[in-house]
Amino acid sequence: MRTRWCTRVCVLIILILPIVAEGASIFEDNFEAGNLNKWSAMSGNWTTVASSASAHEGTRGLNIQGNTDPDEDVLTVHLSTIGYPNLGLRYWAKARDGLEVGDIVTVEWSLDAAIWHQLANYTNLPTGEWFQENFPLPAEALNTEIDLRFRATLGGATDRMNFDEIMISSDPVPEPSGLVLVGLLSPFLIRRKR
Numbered sequence: 199m200r201t202r203w204c205t206r207v208c209v210l211i212i213l214i215l216p217i218v219a220e221g222a223s224i225f226e227d228n229f230e231a232g233n234l235n236k237w238s239a240m241s242g243n244w245t246t247v248a249s250s251a252s253a254h255e256g257t258r259g260l261n262i263q264g265n266t267d268p269d270e271d272v273l274t275v276h277l278s279t280i281g282y283p284n285l286g287l288r289y290w291a292k293a294r295d296g297l298e299v300g301d302i303v304t305v306e307w308s309l310d311a312a313i314w315h316q317l318a319n320y321t322n323l324p325t326g327e328w329f330q331e332n333f334p335l336p337a338e339a340l341n342t343e344i345d346l347r348f349r350a351t352l353g354g355a356t357d358r359m360n361f362d363e364i365m366i367s368s369d370p371v372p373e374p375s376g377l378v379l380v381g382l383l384s385p386f387l388i389r390r391k392r
């Protein structure tokens with residue numbers, strides 16, 4: 199009888215404890231759809247490309263290639279960040295053809311689509327391999343609506359960057375695995391004590 203009661207209590211403890219709290223994603227694009235439909239606006243040369251060199255994951259990646267004249271080429275997404283205590287931007291990037299001084303690709307966010315805050319700035323960057331970026335969004339960008347944009351000014355026809363697995367997600371909450379384990383073992387510990 200006592201064992202049954204203890205088992206019920208322990209099961210209840212396990213149910214009350216938060217289970218694994220994964221980081222919730224508010225935006226992600228791995229470009230496997232072959233379009234930019236998840237984005238709010240696009241100008242110029244931004245596109246998806248199906249090639250192993252352009253994809254960090256899967257078969258497609260995001261591609262920007264110059265010349266971007268007469269103005270910058272911009273890819274923008276509008277997002278609600280309401281309800282998240284933490285958000286971070288993650289993505290993979292690669293300079294496919296070196297950016298010279300004057301070639302610039304920036305990643306920025308804005309509250310009003312007028313004043314932009316820079317997260318990353320790629321310029322004077324030699325041709326290279328994939329690298330991962332991870333930027334926490336500042337407190338001002340949380341619990342509101344923001345625009346996130348990738349903005350490119352590239353002079354040469356071959357100047358080129360790729361991006362893949364772009365994601366904005368909340369930080370994972372630590373899993374209370376130790377407490378869950380105690381809850382799972384409790385019925386056996388109680389039985390052994392009797």
Ligand SMILES: [Ca+2]
Nearest residue numbers: 228255256258
């Ligand atoms: Ca991909």
Ligand SMILES: [Ca+2]
Nearest residue numbers: 242266269270
């Ligand atoms: Ca342009």
Ligand SMILES: [Ca+2]
Nearest residue numbers: 295296297357
């Ligand atoms: Ca170049």
